[in-house]
Amino acid sequence: MTNGAGYGGISHSGSMPSALLLVLWPNQGKVIGSFRYATGYTQPEVYNGNAKLTILTSTVNNTHFTAVYRCQNCWSWDHKGSTGQVPTAAGYLLAGWAQAHQNPGQPGSLTTTFRQHENQGIAVFTPEKIVSPNYDTWVKKFDGASNSTSSAPGTSTTPPPSSSTDASATPTTTTKPIVATPAPTTTYDYIVVGAGAGGIPLADKLSESGKSVLLIERGPPSSYRWGGRKSSS
DSSP states (O other), rough: OOOBBOOEEEEETSSSTSOEEEEEEEEETTEEEEEEHHHHHSSOEEEESSOOOEEEEEESSOOOOEEEEEEOSSEEEEEETTEEEETTTSEEEEEEEEEEEEOOOSTTTTOOOOOOOOOEEEEEOHHHHHTTTTTTHHTTTTTTOEEEESSSSTOOSOOOOOOOOOOOOOOOOOOOOOOOOOOOOOOSSSSEEEOSSOOOOOOOHHHHHTTOEHHHHHHHOOOEEEEEEEEEO
């Protein structure tokens, strides 16, 4: 943050459009959040699905804020009939992130608007490294935490979480994503770095000539129309 101002956003499928977004920001010394959905690179709407956010702990100072949170029903989404889910078929997870140095228009409102962020990027995770075998035990420590919000507008998120453990609570069932596929060890004739407007056509032409080609892309899976065919990274 800059002089105590800023917000952060997460996309659950890498890009901003057509994905479940979570935006977090500080308000009166605590971190609050709101689920959003955007069909393009525009002001995101308040998400109207059934995702639930529970902020378990948070810290705020003049330059940074942190939050440990539980996000339920966030691996798939349905916003006014537009559906999607976290992609795992490729053996990895993509998360988009965005960061701004300005506060939301109304920091105390979960339906606030946001100014355009200054920074953004993509983070790639392998599922077996991010799924904790102790999740069920860990999350029970916060049973009864009232510092939560659903995707419904106007819900308050002010009380601190409870640190007590409810011994009678039913353990949460977690679904683990598929195990990541190991990186290829094959020898290639050509390696093309970057699946952009130049990389994809180049890789396509090389493969057309019978060469073996490895196309590497840092961002999310993309596609490009070339010569009437669809080549993908």
